[in-house]
Amino acid sequence: MKAAYIHIPFCHHICHYCDFNKVFMKGQPVDEYLAALEKEMSLSVNKQVMETVFVGGGTPTALNEKQLDKLVSAINRQLYIDSNTEYSFEANPGDLSKEKLAILKNAGVNRLSFGVQTFNDELLEKIDRSHRAKDVFESIENAKTAGFDNISIDLIYSLPGQTKQDFKESIQTALGLGLVHYSGYSLIIEPKTVFYNLMQKGKLPLPGEDAEAEMYETLMEQMESGGLRQYEISNFSVPGFESRHNITYWNNEEYYGFGAGAHGYVGGTRQSNFGPLKKYMEPLSKGELPIMDAHKVTLEEKMEEEMFLGLRKTEGVSIRQFEEKFGRNPLNLFAGQIKEWSERGLLKSDGEKISLTRQGRLLGNEVFQSFIGVSNH
Numbered sequence: 001m002k003a004a005y006i007h008i009p010f011c012h013h014i015c016h017y018c019d020f021n022k023v024f025m026k027g028q029p030v031d032e033y034l035a036a037l038e039k040e041m042s043l044s045v046n047k048q049v050m051e052t053v054f055v056g057g058g059t060p061t062a063l064n065e066k067q068l069d070k071l072v073s074a075i076n077r078q079l080y081i082d083s084n085t086e087y088s089f090e091a092n093p094g095d096l097s098k099e100k101l102a103i104l105k106n107a108g109v110n111r112l113s114f115g116v117q118t119f120n121d122e123l124l125e126k127i128d129r130s131h132r133a134k135d136v137f138e139s140i141e142n143a144k145t146a147g148f149d150n151i152s153i154d155l156i157y158s159l160p161g162q163t164k165q166d167f168k169e170s171i172q173t174a175l176g177l178g179l180v181h182y183s184g185y186s187l188i189i190e191p192k193t194v195f196y197n198l199m200q201k202g203k204l205p206l207p208g209e210d211a212e213a214e215m216y217e218t219l220m221e222q223m224e225s226g227g228l229r230q231y232e233i234s235n236f237s238v239p240g241f242e243s244r245h246n247i248t249y250w251n252n253e254e255y256y257g258f259g260a261g262a263h264g265y266v267g268g269t270r271q272s273n274f275g276p277l278k279k280y281m282e283p284l285s286k287g288e289l290p291i292m293d294a295h296k297v298t299l300e301e302k303m304e305e306e307m308f309l310g311l312r313k314t315e316g317v318s319i320r321q322f323e324e325k326f327g328r329n330p331l332n333l334f335a336g337q338i339k340e341w342s343e344r345g346l347l348k349s350d351g352e353k354i355s356l357t358r359q360g361r362l363l364g365n366e367v368f369q370s371f372i373g374v375s376n377h
Helices: 030-044 065-078 098-106 121-126 133-145 164-176 194-200 209-225 244-250 277-285 299-310 319-326 335-343 358-362 364-369
Strands: 003-008 052-057 086-091 111-117 151-157 181-186 229-232 235-237 256-258 263-266 269-273 291-296 347-349 353-356
Touching (some): 003 244, 030 065, 030 256, 030 277, 052 065, 052 244, 086 244, 098 133, 111 133, 151 209, 164 209, 209 229, 229 244, 244 299, 256 269, 299 319, 335 347, 353 358, 358 364
Parallel strands (some): 003 256, 086 111
Antiparallel strands (some): 181 235, 229 235, 263 269, 347 353
């Protein structure tokens, strides 16, 4: 186990599209939660060196200075982090004071991921983000001054009322910051969100599938011409600055998931924790793990996951590694799917690896889904 995801469910503000496990920070038992989180880590880990640690949310940087210090101290006590660990924190532009940046830097955090979404202030207001474009420039400037050089930003496209030109301008502004990593995701309308309710009432003017595909094409073209390499469906980096933590997921490797609602993959079992804070903290107060459900992954499922996770990577699935892991050749095992998608121009195989074509990246989800629930037939 070389990777850990840590979930901080608190936010000062809930965005219209977000369906992650999160709660309004005001009046929440933050300190008790941080103590429970340390307890969970201590019950699960025997002091081993972590290759990657990723702290996400919610908004980890919504914690005040004292709480943030408490969190990183707990992480550093329970997980062994050295100079080679990729130690990432998600952050909201405008949330990171110079004091907070110093706390993270001193604790060994070496990668920041900012949820920017768009540089258009009107759109930021529409999606109910609390920051504005100027906060992004300021936060990144402060982060660089504090000594962070591994900085990533997220953009979202296909937002209500967004035009292709508008998205293109956001990409150009993002590239102008000269960062080493960028992620671009299309908006997904999830149940139980403000946007879902608006969509049900016909009050959410979305750009539509064709515009969405064109925005994704624009993203790939602009990133490429900006000298960034697309290493995964939604992720682009300067070579050497790929997110090692996320690659753990796409390589179908195991990882710890700590915190309320977090998911982990430990000892061949995929498990998830209770989401509500009280339900999460209760078992820990008795020295028990807060696992809500656990599923032992079968060999068939592992092979399917290897395909649909691995195909997210631009380099695709290595046939040799698949054979080493499972003793089966994926070309035989999934012959039907590979033939169908190759004929449709969405997959390709050169005998060493199986990967999506450029066209395949546009329709990736269709391809991925076809690998689920098949290998046992």
